[in-house]
Amino acid sequence: xxxxxxxxxxxxxMKGKNCVAIASDRRFGVQALGLSTNFQRMFSVNxxxxxxxxxxxxxxxxxxxxxxxxxxxxxxxEERDIAPTTFASLVSSTLxxxxxxxxxxxxxxxxxxxDDTPFICAMDLIGCINFAKDFVVTxxxxxxxxxxxEALWEPDLxxxxxxETISQAMLNAVDRxxxxxxxxVVHVITPTQVIxxxxxxxxx
Amino acid sequence: xxxxxxxxxKDFVLLTADTTSARSIVIMKQEEDKTRELNKxxxxxxxxxxxxxVQFAEYIxxxxxxxxxxxxxxxxxxxxAAYTRREMADSLRSRNAYQVxxxxxxxxxKTGTPELYWSDYLAASQxxxxxxxxxxxxFVMSTMxxxxxxxxxxxxxxxxxxxxxxxxxxxxxxxxxxxxxxVVDKEGIRTID
Numbered sequence: 528x529x530x531x532x533x534x535x536x537x538x539x540x541m542k543g544k545n546c547v548a549i550a551s552d553r554r555f556g557v558q559a560l561g562l563s564t565n566f567q568r569m570f571s572v573n574x575x576x577x578x579x580x581x582x583x584x585x586x587x588x589x590x591x592x593x594x595x596x597x598x599x600x601x602x603x604x605e606e607r608d609i610a611p612t613t614f615a616s617l618v619s620s621t622l623x624x625x626x627x628x629x630x631x632x633x634x635x636x637x638x639x640x641x642d643d644t645p646f647i648c649a650m651d652l653i654g655c656i657n658f659a660k661d662f663v664v665t666x667x668x669x670x671x672x673x674x675x676x677e678a679l680w681e682p683d684l685x686x687x688x689x690x691e692t693i694s695q696a697m698l699n700a701v702d703r704x705x706x707x708x709x710x711x712v713v714h715v716i717t718p719t720q721v722i723x724x725x726x727x728x729x730x731x
Numbered sequence: 732x733x734x735x736x737x738x739x740x741k742d743f744v745l746l747t748a749d750t751t752s753a754r755s756i757v758i759m760k761q762e763e764d765k766t767r768e769l770n771k772x773x774x775x776x777x778x779x780x781x782x783x784x785v786q787f788a789e790y791i792x793x794x795x796x797x798x799x800x801x802x803x804x805x806x807x808x809x810x811x812a813a814y815t816r817r818e819m820a821d822s823l824r825s826r827n828a829y830q831v832x833x834x835x836x837x838x839x840x841k842t843g844t845p846e847l848y849w850s851d852y853l854a855a856s857q858x859x860x861x862x863x864x865x866x867x868x869x870f871v872m873s874t875m876x877x878x879x880x881x882x883x884x885x886x887x888x889x890x891x892x893x894x895x896x897x898x899x900x901x902x903x904x905x906x907x908x909x910x911x912x913x914v915v916d917k918e919g920i921r922t923i924d
């Protein structure tokens with residue numbers, strides 16, 4: 528079995544009208560054995576920028592610790608919050624540093640730029656950035672997520688509608704993947720607030 | 732064929748490891764202690780590669796003790812688990828990685844709130860209400876899914892553990908005749924039947 532499918536899990540990010548959303552499942556397992564229903568895959572950089580990491584559990588945790596340190600150092604040195612495009616470059620170069628012995632993790636980054644323009648992007652495990660216009664997916668059920676997102680997404684969704692759209696995309700995609708699911712969490716980021724919701728989904 | 736099981740209760744953590752020490756087809760001893768006390772309220776259980784399990788456990792034990800000597804305060808369970816994960820993650824991509832699967836159980840000395848952390852040899856760490864390492868997982872996690880509750884008393888947890896042992900005896904091909912059972916609570920760490 529591929530190392531990227533050892534622990535399981537998936538993420539999706541979507542753009543809306545002056546808002547973005549990111550969702551992940553909560554399963555952590557070792558191949559076919561499911562172990563935990565509250566694995567944290569999404570992390571906040573600040574209240575306008577969130578990212579998620581899919582793939583091998585240990586690298587998700589190692590990378591999140593690395594990025595926390597890098598961003599803290601950035602904040603201390605620059606005395607300002609890091610911009611989404613800058614953070615994306617930071618993530619990309621951190622991953623490419625290990626080009627010939629990579630971290631087995633593929634990130635999704637969502638946030639609002641300084642002028643409240645929505646920003647989303649995803650990367651492969653060696654840091655190739657995909658600046659998408661609509662949605663980004665990653666993880667063991669990425670193909671299912673691509674299908675759901677393509678069918679449900681439309682441009683300029685308001686925060687509440689974006690929440691419904693991303694939630695349905697996540698819930699139905701993971702139900703077709705044995706290694707994903709076991710709960711889901713969604714963050715919707717708007718210029719004024721971040722709303723976090725836990726979804727009620729199938730726990731099988 | 733080694734097994735670790737941990738169960739959190741109301742204000743304690745019940746941890747157990749099998750006591751068999753074997754190489755290939757030979758059982759060398761039946762009284763092996765696979766646990767190491769990290770500080771008064773934290774216990775580390777390790778299984779895995781021969782040598783690595785003990786070396787890693789004692790390395791962590793000594794560094795946790797060193798922190799306490801240097802800083803005058805013991806580390807919390809969350810901190811111990813984070814430190815242990817960091818050490819394992821650093822060793823993972825080095826020339827010789829520790830191949831050790833662990834459970835860390837501890838309580839908050841003031842409130843008695845129990846915490847149990849599971850970590851495999853790849854250094855993915857998870858806080859869990861109950862956890863297992865080894866082949867036991869395939870048999871015993873379902874038993875605990877069915878019968879575990881957040882407010883178990885020690886007697887109830889010990890009874891749940893007995894259900895797990897019975898399941899292994901009935902359905903697991905490996906022979907595990909004896910287990911060492913320890914309880915971590917506000918008073919400290921002690922061995923029970």
